[in-house]
Amino acid sequence: MMSDGQEGLLRIxxxxxxxxxxxxxxVAGVGQYVRASSLDWRLQLITPAEAQMPGLVWDGCIGDxxxxxxxxxxxxxxxxxxAVASACSAAAQCPAQIPLVMSDNQAFIxxxxxxxxxxxLPHLAFYGRPRYVGMAWAEEREDAFRKQVGSMRMSTHVFSDGAMRDATTAQQIVLNDLARWLRAIPKPCGIVAVNDSSAQELLQACAAAxxxxxxxxxxxxxxxxEVAASLSRVEISSVVQDTERIGKIAAQMLHACLRRTGPMQTRVHVPPARLAVRxxxxYLQGTNPLVTRARAFIVQFVGHGIKSDQVAHHVNVSRSTIERLFHQECGCSVHDEILRVRLDMAQHLLKGGKLSASEVAIRCGFRTLQYMHVVFKRxxxxxPSEYQAQRSGHGVEQKLSAG
Incomplete structure (x- = not known):
């Protein structure tokens, strides 16, 4: 280890x-801290097999x-x-002398x-995929939901209650059970999914039901x-973990340990960064059933270039009727709602940074890239290109050197 003021090249x-x-x-958060602190750390990602090799040589480590x-x-x-852990329950298991950074699942819920x-929404429910049974982070999120809803004196609806399902249960059986559960719970209902993969499964079951x-x-x-989001036709609202902050805190703790000044805290809970609303x-409270059906149609088929007439036809009313209902319920025209959903979808895809502006325009149902350009400017x-550069430019280049 290096004393204060004498730090040199360290293998991390x-x-x-x-x-x-x-x-x-x-890892990106660790890299940010290293660059901001001008540390001469050689960062190396190691596999589980490498971690257990007796010949591994390093000066410090951040581990899962x-x-x-x-x-x-x-x-x-x-x-x-x-140590970095996805559940606060790790605090009872991690040796006291080892600093620990934990995800605050209670704050997520x-x-x-x-x-x-x-x-x-007058009712709340919770869904976690059976494959996550027994995993500390999943159990912690479900327990936090029960406590949160209980404190509000609301009835608790949890998919796992009374369902004899586990990781070995066939996927179709789970989806069938999930569809039955969704039909039975009171509506309208807001459901917290244990993660985005579970949320994507929920949306599949809603379509089936x-x-x-x-x-x-x-x-x-x-x-x-991002993977779960890409598999879903309806964009998923999601609680964003502040993983970069976790990495920065872990790197700061390691820096203090290597300088023998000791970490500022040995147990740190990291709350979410934000909620990405999609x-x-x-949900719009008190919406007319026809508007409800129309909005669901727009969300599902906005990428197909739908127009107001198609929305009216879907709910089997005249164009003037659906326009009147939208102005009463949403304060906008059907065209404005289509454009809003289309623009939200485009912004989300551009922030992902994996598609060009032309590809985003096609996927979101804009007639041309030029039209999307006009809508974005207005x-x-x-x-769109400027928006993408602003939102994706924060990504951190990870420079991981070989050991």
Whole structure:
């Protein structure tokens, strides 16, 4: 270790799953701290197998406490180690001398529930995929939901209650059970999904059960998972984990340990960064059933270039009738609502940074790229390309050197 003011090149191991967005955000946060502090750290991502090799040489490590056997192998090296965990229950298991950074699942649930209540939804429910049974972070989120809803003296609706399902249950059986559960719970209902993969599954089940999203079932996921979002026709509202902040705090703790000044805290809970509000939770309280059906149709088919006449035809009323109802309920025309949903979808896709502006225009149902350009300049104040550069430019380039 280096004393204060004498820091040199240090080899820092980062033990996380390379493929997940959770891990990528943490690693990005570590990189941000290293660059901001002008540290000469050689960062190296190591696999679980490498972490357990006796010949591994490093000066400090930030590791995933959720993979306990691998983390214990790292801790046995008697070097400076910082633990990162997806559940606060890890605090009871992690040795007191090892600093620990934890995701605040209770805060995730509180943010999701508050959003659904503010939208005017009278009922709340919770869904977690059976494959997550027994996982600490999933159980912590479900328990937090029960406590949150209980404190509001509302009835609790949880899919797992009375359902004998686990990770071995066939997917179609789960979806059939889920559809039955969705039909039975009181509506309109806001459902908090344990993560975005569960939220995407909920939306599939709603489609199978003939339920409108978000007007009968509004959905909020957790983790802001781009993969799950890409699989869903309706964009998923999601609680965004502050993974970069987790990485920065872990790196700050490790820096203090390496300088022998000790971490400022040995147990830190990290709340969510924000709630990304999208179509799946945009419930409008007191909406006329015809407007409910029309809005659900718009959300589902906005990428097909639908027009106001098609919306009126879908709900089997005249164009003038649906326009009058939209002005009464939403304060806008059908065309304005189509454009709003189309623009929201385009902004979300542009922020992802994986599609060109031309591809986004096609996917969102704009007639041409030029038309999307005009709409963005008028409504957002910049071009689609400028918007994409502003929103995706914050991404951190991860410079991970070999050991």
């Amino acid at each position: 191991a980062l033990q996380f799953d390379k493929g997940g967005s959770y891990a990528r955000g943490i 406490f959720d993979n306990r056997p691998v983390f214990d192998a790292l801790a046995s090296h008697q070097k400076s180690v910082i 509180a943010l999701a529930c508050d959003h659904l209540m503010q939208r005017g 003939g339920l409108s999203v978000p007007d009968e079932i509004a959905v909020v996921g957790i983790d802001n998972d 179509a799946s939770s945009m 409504e957002v104040g910049c071009t």
